[in-house]
Amino acid sequence: MEWGICGLVIKMKNAKDIKHNYYITFSVIYFLLSISCLLLINHQTNNIVNKYPGATNDIMKIKFLSLIFISFIFFISLYFVYKVRKDIVNFSENIIYNIDQFISGNKNMKFDLNKDDLLSKVQNKLKYMIEVMEDKNEKYLQEKESIKTLISDISHQIKTPIANISMYNETLICREIDKENQILFLKNMQLQVNKLEWLVKSLIKMSRLENGIINLNMIKSRITDTILNALSSIHLKAEEKNISIELDIDEKLELYHDKKWTTEAFFNIIENAVKYTDKGGHINISMVKMDFFTRVTISDNGIGINENEINHIFKRFYRSPEVNAIEGIGIGLYLVREIINKQGGYIKVESQMDIGTKFNIYLKN
Numbered sequence: 514m515e516w517g518i519c520g521l522v523i524k525m526k527n528a529k530d531i532k533h534n535y536y537i538t539f540s541v542i543y544f545l546l547s548i549s550c551l552l553l554i555n556h557q558t559n560n561i562v563n564k565y566p567g568a569t570n571d572i573m574k575i576k577f578l579s580l581i582f583i584s585f586i587f588f589i590s591l592y593f594v595y596k597v598r599k600d601i602v603n604f605s606e607n608i609i610y611n612i613d614q615f616i617s618g619n620k621n622m623k624f625d626l627n628k629d630d631l632l633s634k635v636q637n638k639l640k641y642m643i644e645v646m647e648d649k650n651e652k653y654l655q656e657k658e659s660i661k662t663l664i665s666d667i668s669h670q671i672k673t674p675i676a677n678i679s680m681y682n683e684t685l686i687c688r689e690i691d692k693e694n695q696i697l698f699l700k701n702m703q704l705q706v707n708k709l710e711w712l713v714k715s716l717i718k719m720s721r722l723e724n725g726i727i728n729l730n731m732i733k734s735r736i737t738d739t740i741l742n743a744l745s746s747i748h749l750k751a752e753e754k755n756i757s758i759e760l761d762i763d764e765k766l767e768l769y770h771d772k773k774w775t776t777e778a779f780f781n782i783i784e785n786a787v788k789y790t791d792k793g794g795h796i797n798i799s800m801v802k803m804d805f806f807t808r809v810t811i812s813d814n815g816i817g818i819n820e821n822e823i824n825h826i827f828k829r830f831y832r833s834p835e836v837n838a839i840e841g842i843g844i845g846l847y848l849v850r851e852i853i854n855k856q857g858g859y860i861k862v863e864s865q866m867d868i869g870t871k872f873n874i875y876l877k878n
Contacts (some may be wrong), residue, residue, distance in 0.1 A: 529676050540591075542593055543587055543590065543591075545798060547583045547587065550579075550583060551576075551579065551580065551583070554575075554576065554579050555576065555604070558572045558575060558576060586737060594666060597787060601726055604635075607636075608635060608639070611636065611639055611641070611867070613746035615639075617644055667716065669830075670712055670830065670842050671709065672710065674705040674706075674708045674709045674712075675709070677701070677702075677705045677706075678702050678705045678706065681698045681699075681701055681702045682702065682706075685698055685699075708840075712844075714841060714844070715844040715845075715848070717867050718777075718843070718848060719806070719829070719844060719847065719851070722848065722851045722855065723850065723851070729771040729856060730771050730772075730773070731769050731770060731771055731856065732769065732770075732772070733767050733768065733769050734767055734768075734770070734772055735749050735764070735765070735766065735767055736762075736766055736767070736768045736770065736775075736800070736807065736808070736809070736876070737762050737764045737766065738772070739770065739772050739776050740760075740762065740777065740779055740798060740809070741774050742772070742776045743777075743779035743780040743783055744758065744778045744783065746780055747780060747784050747787055750784070751787050751796070754787065754790070754791075754792045754793075754794070755792050755793050756787055756790055756792070756793070756794050756795060756796060757794075757795040757796070758783075758796045758797075758798065759795065759796070760798050760799075761797070761798070761799040761800065762798060762799065762800040762809075762859075763800055763802070766800065766807065768807055768876050768877070768878060769877060769878075770856055770876055771852075771856060773812060774852045774856075775852065775853075775856070776878075777848065777852060778848070778849045778852040778853055778874070779809075779811070779874075781845035781846065781848060781849050782811050782845075782846075782849060782872050782874075783796065783798075783811060784845065786811060786812075786813040786815060786870070788839060788840075788841070789813070789815040789816050789836065789839065789870075790816075790869075791812045791815065791816075792870045793827060794813060794814050794815060795813070795829045796811065796812070796813045797810075797811075797812045797813075798810070798811050798812075799812075802878065803878075804876055805877065805878060806858070806875040806876060806878060807875070807876050807877075807878055808873055808875050809810045809873070809874045809875075809876065810871060810872070810873050810874075811871070811874070811875075812869060812870065812871040812872070813869050813870055814835070814868065814869040815870060816835075816836075816867065817865050817866040817867055817868055817869055817870055818833070818862070818864035818866075818868070818870055819833065819835070819866060820864070823862050823864060825858075826836060826846050827846050827847055827849070827850040827860075828843075828847065829843070829844065829845045829847045830842060830843040830844065830847075831847075840841075853874060853875075853876070856876065857875070857877045858874065858875050858876045858877060860872060860873065860874050860875070861873040861875075
């Protein structure tokens with residue numbers, strides 16, 4: 514505090530010194546110019562007196578009036594300098610006050626932006642700068658909170674498989690169990706390792722998409738091939754549950770899309786349809802070309818989604834309490850939305866409990 518007070522005193526003292534020196538400098542310069550003018554006038558008038566001795570009184574009057582005029586101009590100029598300096602000081606103090614208010618966190622500052630003067634223009638720029646800084650600060654806080662939430666979510670998702678692996682490993686080391694149970698435990702450990710591997714891969718994909726590391730390769734190609742690529746990876750799981758998959762698509766239709774990532778998006782939706790549809794169910798994939806978009810619809814007759822949860826299913830790591838018993842971590846649909854949005858498309862979802870779910874994916878033509 515003492516440093517602050519001392520610094521303030523020194524600053525004020527310097528300001529007074531500057532003010533004092535400012536007026537002395539102006540006075541000296543003006544005094545020198547005035548003396549030069551008076552000497553010049555005196556020299557010229559002396560020449561006139563030498564030629565016309567009778568004009569001495571008139572010449573003296575001229576000298577006296579010249580002195581009064583120069584003195585008058587001096588005081589007028591001094592007042593003008595004082596006035597200009599006062600305006601500059603007021604202007605500077607106003608700006609410094611606004612900056613101090615901003616630094617102290619006062620967001621209720623009042624700016625006079627309606628006047629057409631320099632102060633209003635500077636205040637307008639200052640107001641814009643404050644808004645930009647507040648916007649950046651808000652984004653920073655949001656990113657900080659997002660990272661905090663992400664770390665918490667990742668920690669929660671990784672904790673369970675690691676705990677399971679540790680438990681199985683400890684059992685195998687500390688207990689004597691028969692060969693059959695050893696194989697069972699090792700298989701369970703492998704399942705947990707596979708889950709961790711899938712989780713890490715999903716997190717890497719998610720991170721690359723969010724940070725713009727991935728450059729989507731948008732080329733015009735058959736959307737049918739992309740859908741079939743997605744189906745090839747999920748077809749066996751559908752057969753195991755005796756789920757039929759019907760296709761009603763235009764084999765010749767070509768769209769601008771990234772085949773690899775759009776395949777990933779279709780796979781995640783179809784995988785969810787298989788996962789949450791009972792045995793003997795069916796999945797339908799259809800396509801409709803419109804003016805600006807082509808709609809790809811993936812529908813099923815599965816367990817459906819609660820209406821209150823439809824707005825949450827695309828959130829990172831979100832899972833409905835009703836499906837906690839089914840394997841999953843809640844990244845798939847989040848990746849779907851990111852992939853489709855980055856290609857200029859969008860998704861709509863319709864669902865009814867115990868009737869089924871319909872995903873409408875809109876891709877640009």
